[in-house]
Amino acid sequence: MSDGSTAPVASAAVGITGLTSLVSNPLEVHDILARELRTNRTAVAGDALTAHLGALRGRAGAVLSVGTGAVAFGYDGVSRWRRADGWGHLLGDLGAGVWVGGEALRAAGRYHDGATRGASKVLLEAAVAKFGLIESWPNQFYKNEQRAKQLASMAPEVIIAAAQGDETSINILEQAGRHLADTLSSALGNGIPPLASTTGRLVQEESPLTVALTKQLSEDRPEVSLVPSAGSPLDGALHLARRLRDAPQSVAGFRPWLTVRVDGHHTLRETPADLGASDTLAAKLSATELPGDELQ
Structure with missing residues (x-):
């Protein structure tokens, strides 16, 4: 003191x-x-x-932060701020680590149940190795106050599986990229210059999520310049x-x-x-x- x-x-x-x-x-x-x-x-x-x-x-524009959750802030450089997502894993955080991890466990559960659409054997094996038998998952997650971080811990497994060619994992990351592009675009509202950047461990340069996000943003908002984080x-x-x-x-x-x-x-x-x-x-x-x- x-x-x-x-x-x-x-x-x-x-x-x-x-x-x-x-x-x-x-x-x-x-x-x-x-x-x-x-x-x-x-x-x-x-x-x-x-x-x-x-x-x-400090320049005007929008920045998307992606980790366990996802939130974007836009700033006009003078007096106007805008915020998009950041609502937590129950209401939002679309495309973030918690969302990717949750989709991975759903795909694992579908494969366990014998479904063919949106199912993944690779993700089931990775999830069982990390969390144990699938029958224990409801008790693990629903009673865990840190379940968002626990779910997000599956995101790296999705990236690995996608790199190995798992179609379901590839689809999850592509959908995550679309969600993140939507969030960033929302923060680039009227009065916010079309300059943007991303920050966070899941959107490092050339990561699968960054590639998917960049592709979707270029289609939706071709006027936006997406630049590397400067700090x-x-x-x-x-x-x-x-x-x-x-x-x-x-x-x-x-x-x-x-x-x-x-x-x-x-x-x-x-x-x-x-x-x-x-x-x-x-x-x-x-x-x-x-x-x-x-x-x-």
């Missing part, structure tokens, strides 16, 4: 994994940053949003902190994925989170302290 001897810093920004699900009140994070770093300019963001700022070096989420947090230091009035919040506090007050300009990925200009908010429950 700070003893008051630490030199104050001009600004601080953090990107947090699970911000909307694990952090009950981002205001408390602002308080900690302000107290421990002795700064009056703080930003608290989700790691997917700082991934955007890192991947495009990490940490680079994005540094970019956000520098902007907050140099031009705090230019940083628009996007609750709950980005909240900004300057001199004890929240940013003047904010994109309302309840409008999600709709085409809206950032609201002009008065610079007054928000009640604590506003950000919960």
